[in-house]
Amino acid sequence: LWEAIESAKASTGGALCCHYAVIDKAGRAALNNHGVGLSRSDLIVFVSNDFIFNPGCLSAHICFHRGHGGREAVGIGPALFSDDFRHRSPFMRWIEDSGNLFGYSFSRDDPAMFPDNFFGVYNTSINKDFLLSAGGFDEDFTFAAWEDLECGKRLEADGMQVHLIQEAEAIHDHDLSFSERAMAVYRAGKSVAGYQQKTGSNLATSSPMWRFVLESFYRQLAVREGLKETFWSLALKASFLGGYLQAAGVHLIRKPLLLVGHR
DSSP: OHHHHHHHHHHTTTOOOOOOOOOSSOOHHHHHHHHHHHOOSSEEEEEOTTEEEOTTHHHHHHHHHHHOOOTTEEEEOOEEEOHHHHHHOHHHHHHHHTSTTTSSOTTTSOGGGOOTTOOOSSEEEEEHHHHHHTTOOOTTOOSSSSHHHHHHHHHHHTTOEEEEOTTSOEEEOOOOOHHHHHHHHHHHHHHHHHHHHHHSSOSSOSSOHHHHHHHHHHHHHTSOOOHHHHHHHHHHHHHHHHHHHHHTTOTTOOSOOOOOOOO
16 A cells, blocks of 8 residues: 555655555554544545545535534545446345445435434544544444444534535445455444443443344344345344344354355
8 A cells, every 4th residue: 555655646746645654453443543643634534445535525525614614514425336346246235225334325315314413434524623522533442343433422412413425425345245244243243342341331222232133133024025135134133243242241152143145
């Protein structure tokens, strides 16, 4: 990556101002905090390492904040798999269209219904001072899972105002398999359990997380849909619950659920 950045800077005759920082092994929360600390701008734009900004994406973020002067304004840009990935992977189509990937479907949901408390660090712009005033990201989250949601809870309490910037679109350039996603949600379950042990409170629901997930199983079984989609949804919930129980010290499930699913 360092060589690619240097090559890009050279190709612009030095006009591209870009810095690449390396720190010791750390979770995403620590990496984000480190990057924010190095920034000299009032505006922070987060982008996942498997996203490719479409032309005009960064400009759309900047224009949004120029038009929304409040420090509490947060911009979220859509992230979509390429047509090629969607064409050859039924699983990728389902997980994107269903909203199971980000908690909101950028491909199917009505933009007018975009949640006003949505927050994630993949195609997101935020005022640096506002983020720091909320305490930044909790580095006790060692996985790249739910540390942004927890930060969003604190930002929401401080008056966060989230807006969907449809022009700030990015391509999710990532061939996502079912087993890879199962591992990710397993780690998410561990993250939620760790947060609950640390704070004594649940992160996303007022009921115990294990009960919340099991009740979602029952709701899912009552929904009429394709067999593959039902399997994917239930198996990912089981992986999440497995991670949660393992981290909470309930050793009913010692390993993540890694099943071979149809793509």
